[in-house]
Amino acid sequence: MDFLQLAGKRILIFGVANRKSVAYQTGKVLEEAGAEVIYVVRSEARRESLSKLLKHAPIFVCDVEHQQEIDQLATDISQQYDVIHGLVHSIAFADYSAGWLPFHQTPRAAFLQAVDISCFSLTALSNAFSQLLDPEQGSVVTISISTTRMAAENYGYMAPVKAALDSSICFLAKSFSNFSKVRFNAVCPGLLKTSASAGIPGYVDSYLFAEKATLRKEAVQTREVADTVAFLLSPRSSGINSQGIVIDAGMGTNYFDKEIVSEQT
Incomplete structure (x- = not known):
């Protein structure tokens, strides 16, 4: 039974890096549902490295920092x-080469580049594909974070960037x-095991804490995020x-979970 009604739908996915990527897992879920998946990566080198992983799926190259591309x-x-029929925006980048800095010392160039790649690219891509997206059932989904109000020091300036992304969803819709x-929606996961996350200073400790703080004492899985993306792409989520x-x-x-609190006493 084709519950999601995605069979034969054509979905464009941006942002696959490797097997751990939300974009990659989303593509697998969509393919299992019978959708036709087209991948877009940022460089020719990335396309070559992913060609075996993505098998016979078409792979295009586009660096979203450049409007001409x-x-x-x-x-x-x-x-x-x-x-x-659908577009998945799973693109984020932050330059932490200057090392960990307090938020008020965020380098201007790094912040603006992160906004350009991680946020404005959604608007630029949506505009570029506005005439090609199915006007009746088209769906655009981006990947955000579970909260932009929690001032996690090691996440640096990316939460404000994701907040801009969340706001962009409303204005694009x-x-x-x-x-x-x-339709335009965001999937906002908690901490995940992805290669992008590995570049965040102190991420492992935050991930382990987040796992303890979940109600089930088990971290969010990338496949769970991909399942939600697939649902939002499907006509089943039309409302x-x-x-x-x-x-x-x-x-x-669950921040006041008794086990977490007891560890502090």
Whole structure:
């Protein structure tokens, strides 16, 4: 039974890095549901390294820092496909090469680059594909974080960047509603085991704490995030628009878990 009604749907996925990526796991879930998945990576070297992993799926290259590459991608995709039913934006980047710094010392260039790649790219891609997205059932999903209000020191300036991404979802949904029914939503996971996370200073300790703080005492799995992305891409979620769906296994309601509190006494 095709419960998700994704069979035959064509989905564009940005951001695969390796097997641990949310984007990769999402692609696997979609393929299992019968969808046609098209991948977009940031460099030719990345395409070569992923060619075996992604098997026979089409892989395009686009560095979203460059508008001309976005425009060229949209042209190339439109020449090969008549419609795109969904777009997954799983792109984030922060330059921590300066080391850990207090937030007020955030380098201007690093912050603006992170906003450009991690946030504005969603708007740029949505605009580029606005005429190719299915106007009746099109769905765009981005990957955010479970909360942008928790000032985790080691996450640096990325939470404010993700907050801008969350806000962009609302404005894109409103903007597209003037000419289509394309929906925009975010999946907002708690801490995950991904290669991107590995670059965050002190992430392992935060991950282990988050696992203790979940109601089930088990960390959020990347596959669980991918399942939610697939649902938001499907017609089964047609009533959900301009939302952020938190996937944190109850962590946000369990900070005063007795086991965690007792460890401090």
